[in-house]
Amino acid sequence: MLRQGLILTAHRDYAQAMRQGLLTLGNDKTRIDIELDALRAMQLVPQQYELIVLDTMLDAMDGLQLLVLMKQQAPAAKFILVSDVPGETSRAQVYQNGADLFLPRPRTPAALKKALHEIGSLLKQDADGQATDEDENGPLAQLIDVVQTRCLSGDSVLLVVRGKHQSGDIFIYRGEIFHAQYPGKSGEGAFYEMSHWDEGLVRIKTLKLNHVPPRTIETAYEKLLTRAKNLGPLATDMRPSTGELRIVSDEVTSEASVPSVVLEAPPLEEGIEPPLTDHSLQSDISTGGETPLPQVNVHWKVNLMGELVEGSQMADPQRCAFITYFIYRKLADVAVALEVDYFNHMTLMGTHLQQVLVADNMGVRHAVFDSPWATEAIREQYVKWCCEQSF
């Protein structure tokens, strides 16, 4: 039974058709993601998928190279390569690179049906293999105990967790829990729920983590484990089949903080002119293009790995880079859910401050403005300036 799959292709129509087909190989909990951008595909966590269907040639990237990279990260996943140029040479090359199945791109409903039949057979073989060898998914163990041991040891590992009905991943990096996810949920909430799957007794496969995972959990592991234990049976059904989410009982809710946010600022003063641009304060920022950089409180750029590339007037550069990368990752999740390409720009408007984030294939720029003078024209000027820097 297919639980979670990924389609990597530059062909949108084919992706939709294949997605619909793959959904028929699973049940109502099956999730099939589509990624149309090769660069963004490299940011995904392939371990979460049991099936990855990718093209031999993506936009600007060789699918075979991507296959090798992803196979290293997710050796348990099944990889299917789809080619527009079917032939024995391509077929041999694909299998040589570690693919489990080679398919010519299905261009008719009949061809798609045939392809799905082959994929179904591949998954069935895998399921049969797993039925005879339960250790493939690791031994049964208490999840909390395993996490505690790994954290105490300062390990960097990926725990692939399989319960009776669901599966997910927990990323531990240098002894801290960085990220937890399962289809439809990520972060602390996901960790709490996973810790109570099957009363905590699940199959756990441990993989060495070779890269820094995205961080969605900031809470120290001791506190996280204590909360998970204290939640008890309340957490066992926090995401029932209706899809309705329930809040973790002792988690600080937004209700406490929202009133202070809503009431925090004085009314905007009209007629305030934006201060003149002080170029001397922005000497660290690269300049290019015709549009001048508007006056910003603070401004920085991170690359797609979350590393600070440049910036100006930052009180805490690491913190700035972190929040930008955090939002970048979150918006990547949103883009997948909405089945759209990556975001171009984002504006966050508050009573005191406004923020603009602008993304391109190389990174994300992030600027903070004072609300009283951050007009639409100023924000647009910043977006334009960013685009010119990209060129």
Next chain:
Amino acid sequence: MAAAFVSHEGKLMGWCANSAISSDNLTFVAETCRVIMSANRAEQRAAQTGVVAFGNRTLVFREAEAGLFMVYLDSPTNEAVLQWLFAQVNPLLESEGIKLEVVV
């Protein structure tokens, strides 16, 4: 293309969407937007309204005491569009006892 109001407990209080977007996906997107807002509050950069451009499509969300309202549009937006949008939405939500603070 879609609109939804999600309580802070993550409950989808009301929604409408074309067939391409499921209610589960809307809940997930709203939860993610709420997390982004929460992270910004923690950084002392509180925001109430977010506008994200995905090509020609736009996701607009606004947080209130009762929860998070979001709308997914098949067009770009500007301030005039946002003002018009919330002029339509606010009375509807207020009739259900939900007040969205206007800060734009």
